[in-house]
Amino acid sequence: MARPPDEIDDTEPRSEGPSPTFVRLTVATDGCLVLPRGVPDAFGSGPGEVIVGVADRGELILRTPAAAVAHVQSILRRVLPRTDGLVDSLLADRRREAESEETDLGLIRPARADR
Numbered sequence: 001m002a003r004p005p006d007e008i009d010d011t012e013p014r015s016e017g018p019s020p021t022f023v024r025l026t027v028a029t030d031g032c033l034v035l036p037r038g039v040p041d042a043f044g045s046g047p048g049e050v051i052v053g054v055a056d057r058g059e060l061i062l063r064t065p066a067a068a069v070a071h072v073q074s075i076l077r078r079v080l081p082r083t084d085g086l087v088d089s090l091l092a093d094r095r096r097e098a099e100s101e102e103t104d105l106g107l108i109r110p111a112r113a114d115r
Helices: 065-079 086-104
Strands: 052-056 059-063
Touching: 052 065, 059 065
Parallel strands: none
Antiparallel strands: 052 059
């Protein structure tokens, strides 16, 4: 059973803009959800365009593809180290791996401490 809007725990920050619109969706006999007129417009979508949905614990969250990417990025910002960017971290790891492989293959000699 859907929770009333005043009971929804919406802890994600919202951008400034219009307040949410609550709609009633109907499940068609073939299992498709029927979106009320105006909902695709609210997403800036039309026929054949993609809206991303997540069904979890009795809730369905619909997002535009751009909003879905922004949501994932916000999650990653919370779990990734803040000291450097992900790309910089991956490149540094790869450089260390490449140097280790070259050393193991005898292509380069390890640096000596007495120099």
